Structure formats: C-alpha cells, structure tokens
Amino acid sequence: MQKIKLIALDLDGTTLDDSSRLPERTRNILEKAAARGISIVVASGRAFTSLPDEVLKLPGVVYAITSNGSATYDAASGKRSFDFPMEADKVEEIVALLREAPETAVEVFSGGDPHASCSYLQNPTAYGAPASAVNYLRRTRVPEEDILGFALENKKHLDSIDIIPQGPLEKVEWVEKLEKIGDLYLTSSIYYRLEISNKNSGKGAALKKAVELLHVKPEEIVAFGNAENDIDMIQFAGLGVAVDNSPKIVKQHADRVTASNQEEGVAQVLEELLK
Numbered sequence: 624m625q626k627i628k629l630i631a632l633d634l635d636g637t638t639l640d641d642s643s644r645l646p647e648r649t650r651n652i653l654e655k656a657a658a659r660g661i662s663i664v665v666a667s668g669r670a671f672t673s674l675p676d677e678v679l680k681l682p683g684v685v686y687a688i689t690s691n692g693s694a695t696y697d698a699a700s701g702k703r704s705f706d707f708p709m710e711a712d713k714v715e716e717i718v719a720l721l722r723e724a725p726e727t728a729v730e731v732f733s734g735g736d737p738h739a740s741c742s743y744l745q746n747p748t749a750y751g752a753p754a755s756a757v758n759y760l761r762r763t764r765v766p767e768e769d770i771l772g773f774a775l776e777n778k779k780h781l782d783s784i785d786i787i788p789q790g791p792l793e794k795v796e797w798v799e800k801l802e803k804i805g806d807l808y809l810t811s812s813i814y815y816r817l818e819i820s821n822k823n824s825g826k827g828a829a830l831k832k833a834v835e836l837l838h839v840k841p842e843e844i845v846a847f848g849n850a851e852n853d854i855d856m857i858q859f860a861g862l863g864v865a866v867d868n869s870p871k872i873v874k875q876h877a878d879r880v881t882a883s884n885q886e887e888g889v890a891q892v893l894e895e896l897l898k
Contacts, residue, residue, distance in 0.1 A: 627843060628660075628840075629844045630845055630846075631860060632663065632846075633853045634675070636849040636869075638678070644677070653893070656683060659897070661683060663683040664684070666848075668810075668818060669690075669763075671689045671736075672735050674689065679698050684698040685697070685833075688826055691812070692828050692829035692830075693707050693709075693829075694732075694782045708779070708781060710806075710821065711778040713806070713807060716804045717774075717801070720804075721786070722771060727797075728740070728743040728750035728751065728787040730743075731770060731774045731781060731784055731785075732785070733781050734780065738765045738773055740769075747787075750787055751787045783820035784818075785818045786816075808821060812852045818852065825855045841860060842861035844862070845860060845862040846860035848864075849866045850869065864888075865879075866880075866882065866883050866884050866888040867880060867883040867888060
C-alpha cells in the first residue's frame with residue numbers, strides 16, 4: 624500500500640484491552656505515528672461522552688466517529704463536525720414496535736449522550752446485558768423515567784437507538800421487524816446489542832466523509848476493527864485489519880488478521896508499517 628497518512632481505530636475489543644484501557648505499547652506506537660504527521664480517527668459505536676479521555680487526548684487524533692458513524696466530532700474542540708441523524712418518521716415506527724415489547728431494553732443516543740431507562744439501569748442483566756457491562760452502563764448512561772417518551776420528544780435529533788434483545792433468537796426477530804420498516808442502518812458492535820441509525824450512516828460512510836475533509840485517499844488508510852459494525856470501515860480502507868478475537872465474518876472482509884486486542888495486535892501491525 625501507499626504511505627500511511629491515516630489510522631482509523633475501533634476501540635472496544637480492538638484497540639483497548641478487555642479492561643477498556645489503552646495498553647502502553649499501543650499508546651507508544653500511536654504517539655510515534657502522530658509525530659510523523661499521521662492522522663488518527665477514532666471510530667466507535669459509543670456516544671461521544673462515553674469515549675475514553677486517554678484516547679481522545681492522544682496526539683494526532685483529529686476526528687471521533689461515534690454512534691456507528693451517525694455523529695462525527697472534532698476531537699480537539701469536542702464540537703460536532705457532521706452527522707446523519709435519524710429520520711423522525713422512522714423513530715416513530717421503531718418506538719411503536721418497542722411499546723409492544725416492554726421486556727426489551729432501549730438506549731437512545733442524542734446530542735452525544737447515551738440515555739437509558741431507569742428500570743434498565745437498575746438491573747441491566749435482567750434485560751439481557753452481561754454482568755461485565757453493568758458498571759460501564761451505569762457510569763455512562765443518562766437515566767430517563769420514560770425512555771420511549773424521550774425518544775419521541777427528540778425524534779428529529781437522534782443519532783441512534785440501541786436495543787438489547789433477550790437472546791440470539793429475539794435479536795433475529797428484531798432484525799426482521801426493523802427490516803420491514805426499511806431504510807435503516809442495522810448493525811451490532813457486540814453480540815447482545817442491536818444498533819439502529821440513519822440508512823446513510825455507518826463507520827465506513829463517516830470515515831469516507833472525514834478523509835475527504837482531510838484530503839486523504841482510501842489507499843492511504845489503515846483501519847482496525849473486531850465486529851460487524853467495523854466491516855464497512857475495514858472494506859473502505861486501503862488496508863483493513865481484523866484482530867484475532869473478531870468473528871469469522873469480520874476476518875473474511877479484512878485484508879489482514881492480526882493478534883487479538885489483549886495481545887496488542889494493533890500495535891504489532893503499526894510497528895511493522897512504520898519501520
């Protein structure tokens with residue numbers, strides 16, 4: 624590939640370790656890349672306010688793609704650079720379906736903040752979230768007494784809606800329901816979550832817009848990911864890399880597979896490319 628001018632990084636399960644921290648070896652190579660003038664774009668399913676400061680404050684980070692490409696921020700100022708908000712009529716149809724399934728937990732991303740119902744945050748595991756996510760959810764989510772009412776009140780300004788189906792079968796059923804609505808972007812950053820946003824969003828679409836603003840060509844990009852929501856970004860980049868802890872489908876779309884996030888596969892590839 625051509626000389627690298629931009630590094631696109633998924634965070635959870637890719638760049639961060641299993642404790643959601645940035646490992647030292649990875650930090651060091653990213654700082655070296657920035658010192659060489661290489662730009663860094665963070666690309667996450669998280670809302671902006673949920674992104675770790677230790678990543679945003681790295682030198683060289685120019686953009687933060689959040690909510691699976693629905694909202695992209697200038698990393699230095701924290702101001703939104705561009706977005707693909709949900710369509711109000713689609714929000715109404717999704718809320719109507721969710722009112723028929725009160726057992727399904729809902730998270731609503733708006734204005735860079737993730738919101739969730741109080742009942743869900745009191746006991747996330749009862750709604751299908753894993754115990755390992757409880758502290759993170761309670762720390763980052765804004766509690767709402769009526770999360771569906773909140774979604775309707777803000778239907779013209781939503782970045783995305785996430786639902787937590789209770790099991791794989793229910794997740795498949797939800798995909799079928801949402802596909803009947805049509806013109807939505809459906810993806811998953813992790814097995815227990817189904818993420819819904821504007822049909823024009825996605826990490827790949829947001830990365831394409833970002834690099835146009837930065838005057839970087841796709842062949843000058845290396846992108847790293849580990850989940851379904853990273854596939855379009857991996858395909859867009861000149862070199863798309865999946866970490867070894869990725870599902871088979873992600874590896875199949877990657878140009879290369881590196882070591883797992885726990886083994887700092889991102890650092891291993893970057894060290895090689897920057898020799």
